Amino acid sequence: MPKPNPNNERDRIATAEEWERLKAVLAPHLRRLLTVAYDVGPRKGELLNMEWSDVDMCRKVFTLRRTKNGEVRVVPMTPAVYQAFSELRQERRLDTNRVFLYKEKPIHRVGTAF
Numbered sequence: 329m330p331k332p333n334p335n336n337e338r339d340r341i342a343t344a345e346e347w348e349r350l351k352a353v354l355a356p357h358l359r360r361l362l363t364v365a366y367d368v369g370p371r372k373g374e375l376l377n378m379e380w381s382d383v384d385m386c387r388k389v390f391t392l393r394r395t396k397n398g399e400v401r402v403v404p405m406t407p408a409v410y411q412a413f414s415e416l417r418q419e420r421r422l423d424t425n426r427v428f429l430y431k432e433k434p435i436h437r438v439g440t441a442f
Contacts, residue, residue, distance in 0.1 A: 342366070357430045358438065360412040367406045371396060376435055379425040383413055 342350065347366055351359055364375060374392045382391040388405040390413070395401055405413065416427055426434040 356415070357428070357435070360416055361428050361435065361438065363412045364409050367409045368403050370403065372438065376428060376438075378427045380417075380420065380427055381425060383417075383427060385410075385413060385417065 351363070354362065361375060364370065365372070370392055374395060377394050378390065378392070382393060384390065388410055389402050390405065392401045392403060413427075419429075421429065421432055424434060428435045
C-alpha cells in the first residue's frame with residue numbers, strides 16, 4: 329500500500345473572516361450552496377444532487393442519500409443553513425425536485441462561478 333503524500337493537505341478551512349468576505353461577494357445561488365457546505369460539510373456531489381424530498385424544514389434536518397460510502401445520513405441544519413433553505417424554498421420551481429438551481433436549472437458544477 330503506498331504511503332499518503334504528506335504535502336497533500338486538504339484540512340484547511342476558511343477562517344471566519346475569510347468566509348464573511350467571500351459571502352459578501354458571492355451571487356445568491358452560490359452563497360446558499362456554499363453556506364450549506366461551509367456550515368455542515370457535505371461533499372459537492374451530495375449537495376448538487378439534493379432534492380426537496382430530502383429537506384425537512386419542520387425538523388430542521390436534511391438527508392444525504394447519495395453519499396460516498398452509500399450510507400444515508402441525516403444532517404441537522406444550523407441557523408444559517410436553515411435560512412439558506414428557506415430562501416431557496418421561496419424560489420423553488422415545481423418542474424424540478426433539485427434544491428440548488430441557477431437560471432432555473434440544476435447546478436452541475438460550481439467552478440465556473442468563481
